[in-house]
Amino acid sequence: VYRVNWLRTKALCDRWNEEVILVEHEMQWTINFFKHKAKQWLAHMDNAALNEMTGHACYAARQSQIYHDLAGHAADSFGKLIPDIQGDIQVVR
Secondary structure (H helix, E strand, C coil): CHHHHHHHHHHHHHHHHHHHHHHHHHHHHHHHHHHHHHHHHHHHHHHHHHCCCHHHHHHHHHHHHHHHHHHHHHHHHHHHHCCCCCCCCCCCC
16 A cells, blocks of 8 residues: 555656646747747848838837847746746847
8 A cells, every 4th residue: 555655656746847847948938939039020120121111110120029028027037936047038130
């Protein structure tokens, strides 16, 4: 009986440890996604500026800034929980 309980408890502990690892990775993936979207919108902005579409360029610049801010907020929030999150969010075009 004790072995069965020990095995069940160990399996439960292993599942929770795996879940922690997955959540840490999901946090980093979230930051990476926001950084990627910010770069995509910067590319849209450059394309619109080349085609002299100022309204589109302004919209793309705003969207890029929104995703940049989201990446920064996520990095700050997640960094409090996990110190080794890579939150350097330098978005340079």
